[in-house]
Amino acid sequence: AQTVTQSQPEMSVQEAETVTLSCTYDTSENNYYLFWYKQPPSRQMILVIRQEAYKQQNATENRFSVNFQKAAKSFSLKISDSQLGDTAMYFCASVSTGAQKLVFGQGTRLTINP
Amino acid sequence: DSGVTQTPKHLITATGQRVTLRCSPRSGDLSVYWYQQSLDQGLQFLIHYYNGEERAKGNILERFSAQQFPDLHSELNLSSLELGDSALYFCASSVAENTEAFFGQGTRLTVV
Numbered sequence: 416a417q418t419v420t421q422s423q424p425e426m427s428v429q430e431a432e433t434v435t436l437s438c439t440y441d442t443s444e445n446n447y448y449l450f451w452y453k454q455p456p457s458r459q460m461i462l463v464i465r466q467e468a469y470k471q472q473n474a475t476e477n478r479f480s481v482n483f484q485k486a487a488k489s490f491s492l493k494i495s496d497s498q499l500g501d502t503a504m505y506f507c508a509s510v511s512t513g514a515q516k517l518v519f520g521q522g523t524r525l526t527i528n529p
Numbered sequence: 530d531s532g533v534t535q536t537p538k539h540l541i542t543a544t545g546q547r548v549t550l551r552c553s554p555r556s557g558d559l560s561v562y563w564y565q566q567s568l569d570q571g572l573q574f575l576i577h578y579y580n581g582e583e584r585a586k587g588n589i590l591e592r593f594s595a596q597q598f599p600d601l602h603s604e605l606n607l608s609s610l611e612l613g614d615s616a617l618y619f620c621a622s623s624v625a626e627n628t629e630a631f632f633g634q635g636t637r638l639t640v641v
Contacts, residue, residue, distance in 0.1 A: 450629055458566075458617060460632035461531075506572065512627040515585035517562060519572045 417442045419507050421520035428497055429528050435482075436492045436523050438507030447511035449483065451492045454522075455503040463505070466490065494525075502527045532556065535620050535633035543641055547608040550636045554601055554622030560584075561603040562630055563595055564619040572619070578603055579626050610640045 418441045428434045440449065451463040466474045466483050474481050478498075482491045494501055507520040532555035542548055554561050563575040574587035578597035589595075592610075597603040607614060617637050621630035 446627065448628060452632075459634055460572075460619060460621070462629055462631065465629050510627050510630075515626060516574050516577050516587065517621070517630055518574070521571050 417444070417447075417509060417511060417514040417518045419509055419518050419520040421507050421523050423523045424521070425524045425526070427526040427528060430497060430499060432497055433493065433495050434497055434525065436494075436505050436507075436525065438490045438492070438520055440488050440490060440507070440509050442488075442509060442511060442514075444511035444513050447509055447514075449481075449490045450508045450510075450517075451479070451481070452506045452508060452519075453501075453503045454506065455500075460506075464492065497527045499527050499529060501525065531631040531633065533620060533622050533631050533633035535618075535636050537636060538634060539637045539639075541639045541641060542610060544610055544612060546610050546640075547606065548610065548638065550605040550607070550618055550620075550638075552603045552605070552620030552622075552633060554603070554620075555624075555631055558622035558624050558631075559601065560623040560626055560630070561597055561601070562621045562623075563603070563605050564621065566617045566619060566635075567615075575605070577626075584626065607638070612640050614638065615640045 447468045449466045453461045478495045504522045534553040559580045564572040575589045577585040595605045617635045621632045623630040
């Protein structure tokens with residue numbers, strides 16, 4: 416079975432700092448994708464970044480980047496120059512053809528302080 | 530705007546009632562997923578449809594059912610509602626079965 420684990424329930428940093436959110440996953444599939452979703456107080460789910468498992472290069476989207484360690488089954492999200500608008504719940508997720516669903520971690524509540 | 534439309538946005542109903550939540554996926558997306566999120570909880574997978582066929586089912590109660598129609602919109606039916614069914618119900622769609630999904634704004638269901 417596919418599982419995703421986020422071990423940090425809450426994190427808090429000052430504005431403009433860099434923060435890293437951790438995620439580990441487990442899957443027996445070879446072809447899978449990994450994602451980070453953001454859920455701000457509005458509770459809308461917003462896709463932040465995606466990583467294809469067969470690509471070794473880490474994905475980057477503006478201030479958001481990932482550290483994908485396939486052998487360790489680790490997929491962390493780094494937010495650089497954090498902004499107040501980054502305050503949200505962040506969910507790590509994976510999907511594979513075999514699983515037929517997006518599997519989510521428990522979430523990390525990130526607070527950016529002014 | 531993700532392109533996924535869910536209606537209604539809010540729904541208040543009494544225990545024992547039945548409701549239908551509707552989801553229109555993004556244009557061209559064949560997969561539709563339904564998730565339930567209770568207050569301060571994670572996302573619980575309910576069901577996945579691909580091009581009209583049920584592909585996977587999560588911990589979906591027998592009181593709940595869903596379907597995807599030929600025009601690819603989907604409906605989630607919740608019956609014999611209980612207080613504990615109060616939650617945010619998300620629909621998400623993706624172009625294929627193993628790629629990223631885009632979420633609608635959710636339907637906030639309150640059972641009183």
